[in-house]
Amino acid sequence: MIRDEPNLPVFPLPGVVLFPRTVLPLHIFELRYRLMLSEVLDSHGLIAMARATPEGELDDDSRWKISEVVGVGRVADYRKNEDGTSEIALLGEARARVIEWREGKPFRLAKVAFLKDVKIRSTVLRDRLKAELVSHLLTLLDRNGPLEEKERLTQAFARETDVGFLADFISFRFLNDPDDRQVMLEEIDVAKRVGHLRDFLSLRGLI
Numbered sequence: 001m002i003r004d005e006p007n008l009p010v011f012p013l014p015g016v017v018l019f020p021r022t023v024l025p026l027h028i029f030e031l032r033y034r035l036m037l038s039e040v041l042d043s044h045g046l047i048a049m050a051r052a053t054p055e056g057e058l059d060d061d062s063r064w065k066i067s068e069v070v071g072v073g074r075v076a077d078y079r080k081n082e083d084g085t086s087e088i089a090l091l092g093e094a095r096a097r098v099i100e101w102r103e104g105k106p107f108r109l110a111k112v113a114f115l116k117d118v119k120i121r122s123t124v125l126r127d128r129l130k131a132e133l134v135s136h137l138l139t140l141l142d143r144n145g146p147l148e149e150k151e152r153l154t155q156a157f158a159r160e161t162d163v164g165f166l167a168d169f170i171s172f173r174f175l176n177d178p179d180d181r182q183v184m185l186e187e188i189d190v191a192k193r194v195g196h197l198r199d200f201l202s203l204r205g206l207i
Contacts, residue, residue, distance in 0.1 A: 018071030
């Protein structure tokens with residue numbers, strides 16, 4: 001279980017949104033982020049991934065707009081290369097909101113508040129929305145996935161009880177627009193999240 005930490009490193013990347021229970025592979029090469037990773041591996045193992053929107057020169061990240069709602073992930077796999085760079089896999093664990101930016105490190109550091117989903121209380125509504133998400137998944141896989149993946153994911157969806165995660169997974173797997181993904185990350189009301197997903201899939205011609 002994820003625990004509160006006074007400060008978390010924030011890794012901003014354009015177009016990147018990390019959802020809970022999804023895996024994000026990352027190549028760590030900048031010196032400041034090598035230092036960040038070293039400190040993370042020696043402590044809590046957590047990194048907050050923030051969607052960044054470049055303003056001005058792409059290389060000048062001091063002018064990037066950083067989303068306040070971030071995806072917090074734990075380093076689940078790590079390999080250091082001979083040149084000092086690293087390959088890691090980040091497993092999403094939670095949504096969080098940046099409360100205050102901290103100073104004192106060459107990388108971004110922030111105090112964050114973890115966000116909890118607003119669950120669906122009605123069993124009838126929960127079952128209906130889950131069935132809707134399964135239907136969306138089948139439609140999407142008919143267009144974009146092999147038969148083996150369709151069978152595997154359909155079985156996994158049938159067993160899954162967390163409707164919020166099902167919406168997150170479809171967003172992570174099939175929504176390509178970072179704006180759409182960020183809206184999905186920021187929505188903690190699960191029923192509203194499913195509604196946003198329905199709108200985005202329809203708007204993008206995916207269902």
